[in-house]
Amino acid sequence: MAIPFSYCPVKISNMEEIHERLFNVKAGEFVVVYAPVVFGSLLYDPILLRNTINVIRKLRPQILVNSEIEGQHNSPCFANRFVEGLFYYSAYFDCLEAVLRDRNNLRRAKYEEDGKERSCTHYLCGLVGESTIVSNRAWNLFCVLS
Template sequence: MAIPFSYCPVKISYMEEIHEDLFNVKAGEFVVVYAPIVFRTLLYDPILLGNTINVIKNLKPHILVNSEIEEQHNSPCFASRFVEGLFYSSAYFDSLEVMLPDRNDLRRTKFEEACCGKEISNMLACEGKYRRVRHVKMDMWRSFFRQSGFKEKSFSVHAWCQARFLLKQYNHGENFTIEPNGSAITLGWKGTQLHTISLWSISRKRNR
């Protein structure tokens, strides 16, 4: 594609250590922030979440891509989290059963153990700062990003067509759904919403 990319890894032990000075951003560079299921891990500490967003803003990204699970798993009530998690997890595991029917498939077992199992355990068994799995729906993220000085962007028609095309390439892809969520895109499985991806840019106020 003849696009010059550079890769400069930044290693930190804790999110508290993140700072814009760690990133070697040069003047004139086009900066894109891709955050797949990251911000929800910071909901347990609003100060840390706010600091991380401020670091991103100081990097002056042209676009921020946020991908989060589309479900409410942040209730302080265990019973509510259990019921909400049950419906979501049932749809998720049903999609795995269809897409990867071999239960001995190493890809499936690793994903179930490393991702699904640990997340469900943390969401249900932990409280306070130890409960890091705190999914909230897009409406909550939309409010948060707007208050943080970001403006939501729309996906192009080409992006929508490409997403639908990719789903059709999978067996049983017809069971997946993609639908608009404001300006965002939500992926679902047989009517249950699973993931939402949204685009954000720094809101620049016009001079009067």
């Protein structure tokens, strides 16, 4: 199976520098965009997020891989935030238990500490809008409306 393939990573120091001319896309090429946890990290700046989505749209990718954590953690209602946080962190800590069974593992302790800190800060204390975890429905709407 001789399928021609080339991988052309684009390295930028700041997402404000992203522009479609940085990508050497030739007419007729099959374009795939792999963006793991890129969009969620841009939620703090909606203009930058919109610009990034527009650049990707201009590349006209046949496939876009967007891997983000799914949830609705920005509700103004405490009860909703609490329930969403409970579901999310139950899955988070169950995953740690399944993958890092040794409770004395330093990496596991670090992940657990990070998880506890985020849950208290974002969900229980009510820092609405600070979370970078939104629902798939919100991503779909944002991409359509951008």
